[in-house]
Amino acid sequence: MPALQPVRGTRDILPEEMLRHRHVEQTAFEIAARYGFAEISTPILEFTEVFSRTLGDTSDIVTKEMYAFEDRSGDSITLRPECTAGVARAVLSNGLAQHLPLKFFCRGPMFRYERPQKGRQRQFHQVDVEVLGVAQPMADVEIIALGAHILEALGVSEKITLELNTLGDGESRDAYRKILVEYLAEHRDRLSDDSLTRLERNPLRIFDSKDEGDRAVVAGAPLLTDSLNGASREFFDALCEGLQAAGIAYRLNPHLVRGLDYYCHTAFEFTTEALGAQGAVLAGGRYDGLMEQMGGPPTPATGWAAGVERLAMLIEDPAPTVRPIAVVPVGDGPHHGAFGVAQRLRRAGFAVEMGFSGNLAKRMKRANKINARATVLLGEDELARDAATVRDMDTGEQSDVPLASLETHLARYR
RNA sequence: GUGGCUGUAGCUCAGUUGGUUAGAGCACCAGAUUGUGGAUCUGGGGGUCGGGGGUUCAAUUCCCCUCAGCCACCCCA
Numbered sequence: 001m002p003a004l005q006p007v008r009g010t011r012d013i014l015p016e017e018m019l020r021h022r023h024v025e026q027t028a029f030e031i032a033a034r035y036g037f038a039e040i041s042t043p044i045l046e047f048t049e050v051f052s053r054t055l056g057d058t059s060d061i062v063t064k065e066m067y068a069f070e071d072r073s074g075d076s077i078t079l080r081p082e083c084t085a086g087v088a089r090a091v092l093s094n095g096l097a098q099h100l101p102l103k104f105f106c107r108g109p110m111f112r113y114e115r116p117q118k119g120r121q122r123q124f125h126q127v128d129v130e131v132l133g134v135a136q137p138m139a140d141v142e143i144i145a146l147g148a149h150i151l152e153a154l155g156v157s158e159k160i161t162l163e164l165n166t167l168g169d170g171e172s173r174d175a176y177r178k179i180l181v182e183y184l185a186e187h188r189d190r191l192s193d194d195s196l197t198r199l200e201r202n203p204l205r206i207f208d209s210k211d212e213g214d215r216a217v218v219a220g221a222p223l224l225t226d227s228l229n230g231a232s233r234e235f236f237d238a239l240c241e242g243l244q245a246a247g248i249a250y251r252l253n254p255h256l257v258r259g260l261d262y263y264c265h266t267a268f269e270f271t272t273e274a275l276g277a278q279g280a281v282l283a284g285g286r287y288d289g290l291m292e293q294m295g296g297p298p299t300p301a302t303g304w305a306a307g308v309e310r311l312a313m314l315i316e317d318p319a320p321t322v323r324p325i326a327v328v329p330v331g332d333g334p335h336h337g338a339f340g341v342a343q344r345l346r347r348a349g350f351a352v353e354m355g356f357s358g359n360l361a362k363r364m365k366r367a368n369k370i371n372a373r374a375t376v377l378l379g380e381d382e383l384a385r386d387a388a389t390v391r392d393m394d395t396g397e398q399s400d401v402p403l404a405s406l407e408t409h410l411a412r413y414r
Numbered sequence: 415g416u417g418g419c420u421g422u423a424g425c426u427c428a429g430u431u432g433g434u435u436a437g438a439g440c441a442c443c444a445g446a447u448u449g450u451g452g453a454u455c456u457g458g459g460g461g462u463c464g465g466g467g468g469u470u471c472a473a474u475u476c477c478c479c480u481c482a483g484c485c486a487c488c489c490c491a
Contacts, residue, residue: 005464008481059489060488064489065489065490082491112489114489114490115416115488116482116483116484117484117485117486118483118485119491120490125491127491128491194487194488205489208489209488210486210488211487260490269490276485276486277486277490278490279490280490280491283490284491305491306491308491310491311491328450330449330450331448331449359449360448360449360451361448361449361450361451363450363451364450364451364452365450365451365452367451368451368452369451369452372451375450377449377450381449391450393451393452396450396451398450
């Protein structure tokens with residue numbers, strides 16, 4: 001354990017930053033609720049197979065990014081790298097496949113063993129929505145609309161564009177893979193080393209490459225959209241029409257692919273230029289095959305996840321929290337009486353901070369520092385006649401208020 | 415995992431061609447002001463110069479290793 005440092009890629013979220021996180025999560029949660037999403041929480045730990053079976057043996061997450069370890073009983077356990085597999089598992093574990101369709105909202109920490117960068121930590125947080133049991137593209141339209149709605153509510157829409165693509169169904173993708181591999185093999189000599197291994201494992205991801213040689217090759221490559229079968233074409237058209245009808249602007253990006261094996265049809269990413277290389281802020285797609293892969297019944301599903309840290313970096317400072325009322329005993333005598341008053345006000349719904357150390361000037365300083373809206377001063381003489389001196393901290397005005405009407409008097413400062 | 419940049423007080427940063435007790439601003443604490451905050455003035459605390467090793471009479475400064483952050487790749491939220 002070297003020094004007093006947090007583990008690499010993890011960090012403490014101090015109150016100021018926590019407010020931003022909270023704002024992102026609460027906004028997402030509240031708007032998702034309006035769309036009928038119910039919050040669930042699944043364990044941070046899952047058996048490793050939950051992820052390795054579903055994300056694909058060739059995905060980066062499984063091959064190099066999983067926080068996996070053996071527990072005391074010898075089981076292989078993994079800190080969840082994403083939400084979807086856990087939610088799907090929960091649906092099967094709880095027999096919820098009987099109750100489709102389901103709409104879930106989920107939030108919490110995720111873990112990926114990556115090299116940290118700004119906007120990319122080993123422990124990070126996501127908010128996540130999943131729709132299970134709906135095969136129609138309207139489900140995709142709805143979750144994309146929800147995503148756009150949340151980003152708008154967070155005030156970050158102008159910095160973000162929606163990119164959209166289709167991966168087609170299995171048949172379309174198999175057909176395309178053949179054509180693509182043939183084409184790429186012809187240009188093998190111009191591909192980067194990275195892309196040569198991609199060619200073996202997951203040729204679609206060559207489209208992601210930033211290598212110039214790769215890009216040149218990819219520019220002339222056949223497109224998946226040209227290999228779509230009728231059903232896939234129809235699905236994608238319906239999705240695009242649905243988005244247009246909903247007034248959601250998007251940019252078709254035929255090169256947009258997904259790193260995880262379970263995706264099909266819809267693939268989308270809300271991205272920003274403002275965060276450097278970590279531009280994806282909310283992304284997802286359709287995963288019709290996942291539940292079956294996990295051993296459950298074939299179940300169509302679609303969903304997305306959004307990065308809380310990334311969004312927290314984009315938003316303006318959230319509205320300031322309520323300004324408290326400071327209760328200040330004068331001298332050391334009235335502490336108990338003052339505390340009684342503070343408790344009364346707290347029960348009445350006021351945010352109350354009490355200062356009782358140092359001389360009066362010190363206590364006032366403290367009241368000022370916590371940005372108190374008003375200070376309730378309680379000295380021996382005030383308490384003796386059941387009254388308080390209330391000071392408006394903005395105007396400096398003071399008034400003598402009977403304790404009986406304190407709540408009424410302070411109501412203006414809520 | 416690969417390549418590069420950076421690391422001095424809580425924060426932002428000075429500093430040293432290697433040389434006594436490493437500085438500033440902000441923040442913090444105390445006093446001026448023991449029944450009144452915000453301004454001002456005065457004083458104070460706080461540093462293993464990221465960590466370890468090496469070279470040297472002497473290292474914050476030069477060299478090596480290591481840790482962390484940042485940038486790009488990889489990948490993704």
